[in-house]
Amino acid sequence: MIVLGWAVIISVFLWARLYSFSWRHVGTRDVLVLWYAVTGSFLLITILAVSVQSVRVFAELPRSTLLVGYVLTFFFTGAIRMAKRIAQNISLGNGSGARIRVLIVGAGDAGEQLLRSMQIGQKKYMPVCMVDDNKAKQGLAIHGVRVVGMVRDIPVVAKQYGIQEIIIAMPSAPSSVIRQAVELGREATIETMKVLPSVGEILDGKISFADVRDVQVQDLLGREVVSLDTDALSRFLRNKTVLITGAAGSIGSELARQVSTFAPSAVVLLDQDESGIFMLTQELNERFPNMRIVSCVGNITDEQKIERVFRQWQPHIVFHAAAYKHVPLMEADPAEAVRTNIVGTRIVAGVAGKLGIECFVYISTDKAVNPTSVMGATKRVGEMICQEFSGKGNTRFVAVRFGNVLDSRGNVVALFREQIKRGGPVKITDPEMKRYFMTNPEACLLVMQASAMGKGGEVFVLDMGSPVKIVDLAREMVRLSGLEADRDIQFVFTGIRPGEKLFEEALSAEEGTSATQHQKIFIAKLPSLDAASLTEGLRHLQEGLARADTQSLVDALHRLVPSYQ
Numbered sequence: 001m002i003v004l005g006w007a008v009i010i011s012v013f014l015w016a017r018l019y020s021f022s023w024r025h026v027g028t029r030d031v032l033v034l035w036y037a038v039t040g041s042f043l044l045i046t047i048l049a050v051s052v053q054s055v056r057v058f059a060e061l062p063r064s065t066l067l068v069g070y071v072l073t074f075f076f077t078g079a080i081r082m083a084k085r086i087a088q089n090i091s092l093g094n095g096s097g098a099r100i101r102v103l104i105v106g107a108g109d110a111g112e113q114l115l116r117s118m119q120i121g122q123k124k125y126m127p128v129c130m131v132d133d134n135k136a137k138q139g140l141a142i143h144g145v146r147v148v149g150m151v152r153d154i155p156v157v158a159k160q161y162g163i164q165e166i167i168i169a170m171p172s173a174p175s176s177v178i179r180q181a182v183e184l185g186r187e188a189t190i191e192t193m194k195v196l197p198s199v200g201e202i203l204d205g206k207i208s209f210a211d212v213r214d215v216q217v218q219d220l221l222g223r224e225v226v227s228l229d230t231d232a233l234s235r236f237l238r239n240k241t242v243l244i245t246g247a248a249g250s251i252g253s254e255l256a257r258q259v260s261t262f263a264p265s266a267v268v269l270l271d272q273d274e275s276g277i278f279m280l281t282q283e284l285n286e287r288f289p290n291m292r293i294v295s296c297v298g299n300i301t302d303e304q305k306i307e308r309v310f311r312q313w314q315p316h317i318v319f320h321a322a323a324y325k326h327v328p329l330m331e332a333d334p335a336e337a338v339r340t341n342i343v344g345t346r347i348v349a350g351v352a353g354k355l356g357i358e359c360f361v362y363i364s365t366d367k368a369v370n371p372t373s374v375m376g377a378t379k380r381v382g383e384m385i386c387q388e389f390s391g392k393g394n395t396r397f398v399a400v401r402f403g404n405v406l407d408s409r410g411n412v413v414a415l416f417r418e419q420i421k422r423g424g425p426v427k428i429t430d431p432e433m434k435r436y437f438m439t440n441p442e443a444c445l446l447v448m449q450a451s452a453m454g455k456g457g458e459v460f461v462l463d464m465g466s467p468v469k470i471v472d473l474a475r476e477m478v479r480l481s482g483l484e485a486d487r488d489i490q491f492v493f494t495g496i497r498p499g500e501k502l503f504e505e506a507l508s509a510e511e512g513t514s515a516t517q518h519q520k521i522f523i524a525k526l527p528s529l530d531a532a533s534l535t536e537g538l539r540h541l542q543e544g545l546a547r548a549d550t551q552s553l554v555d556a557l558h559r560l561v562p563s564y565q
Helices: 002-015 028-051 063-093 109-121 151-161 175-187 230-237 250-260 274-287 303-313 327-332 334-355 374-389 412-421 440-453 470-480 531-547 550-560
Strands: 100-105 125-131 145-149 165-168 192-195 241-245 266-271 292-297 317-320 359-365 396-402 426-428 459-462 491-493 512-515 521-525
Touching: 002 028, 028 063, 100 109, 100 151, 109 125, 125 151, 145 151, 151 175, 165 175, 175 192, 230 440, 241 250, 241 303, 250 266, 250 274, 250 317, 250 440, 266 274, 266 303, 274 292, 303 334, 317 334, 317 440, 327 334, 327 374, 334 359, 334 374, 334 396, 334 531, 334 550, 359 374, 359 440, 374 396, 374 459, 374 531, 374 550, 396 440, 412 426, 412 470, 426 470, 440 459, 440 521, 531 550
Parallel strands: 100 125, 100 165, 125 145, 165 192, 241 266, 241 317, 266 292, 317 359, 359 396, 396 459, 426 491
Antiparallel strands: 459 521, 512 521
16 A cells, blocks of 8 residues: 555656756745645545455555645655755855845835845845835744834944845835935945836846846936836737837837737837847847847838838838937938938838838937927927828827937936046036936837827827936936045036037927826827928928038928927
């Protein structure tokens, strides 16, 4: 009977793949599978014992033997399999050498996952305690680490427990809470503070120590967590072919990453930057191995090329992110701004409308409002082109307008970071200059959400929060670098550059907004479009390009966009 019983148990264990578990990383699900396997084994043994009672040896078997055997098998099997993890935790607790004493801010699901990840595989760090503003969690122990206070108690807790490093594990918390934790950490003279990225940045929702990064300026800028209608986005993107122009750029590449999480049938990446497209394709193929990624090198001003790409891959949705964006450079070369931002947009939109794709999404900017630059004026004309094509066929044309994106290529944050790294000075155009800022994932998620709700012809305006003084942004970046502004790093004010203004508006004076079902997305109420004037203005721009006449290009932009100054 014993031999038969063990044969049944081993067979069920093999079937349940218990011998394939990594017990170093065991979790609740693994223990449950063990329990199911042991229970199933003893149910089978009981059925066998009952069915062969006519055999003397089975008839004389005490029924309590099965119950005792069941309990002991589960206990000892689990204990043996947990021994490796227990021994590892003991070795981590008694490891040689000094370990960094860590305070975890946030005792929610993210904090628990982070704590477990640190205890499993981090010999360098020792989580000492946690703080959380939830009163119900005060005094609780999570994996042996106790919640000893609230966020406001960080200075006291840091001193009492000899904390050397703080990790903020609240990916869904508003930036005001993160900013409070950082300020209190500074008050406690903690030099190293790290943070878990936002939920939008952790695409798979699983958190480990590998996700932890240094606190960055975008964590402190007052941006709130983006809520999404994931069902609407899934209906919009799932099993669709999505083409992204300017895919190698900051916005285009982040759009590709975010779109790919909603399981489109294919993502077509179009850009003239072959190296950027190559690197992005490699990244997406690694992260989404079951999805088709198509790389296309080409210029949006090549109409024949664009039409070939559209006909070959037949996209359902186009995100048009290709554009020149640097204001001073476009002031120096208006022809290139017009050629790419206007002519290129009209070519891509025209092909999309002719072939009747489902949706065309134009990525605009707050610089299109009362523009003082060539770049801003060309982006406003791009919005007008979308208005022109809307309603002429089956394609929905929508535009989405937002502000500066943190850490995009050539952005002020990247420039400041490089200047601080060199030891200064940090160069700022004007002490009163303000800008709206968004994080890259937030901007792209809201672009996708607006696109899903668009009916055609709308210019969506994203809620960009409060404007940020550029000088305050620079000072915060200096502090995050462990330095002191005006002492370690000097500031130099260089004056406003051509085409710039002190403050960017989201709307012009004649525009208003209407609300949508999403609290961070609005629809701009634009003046009605004069199609004849637009056609005439575009003709003048083409003539100016043909003659390489910069002044005629600027004059034509003034006629097309009367608010351009």
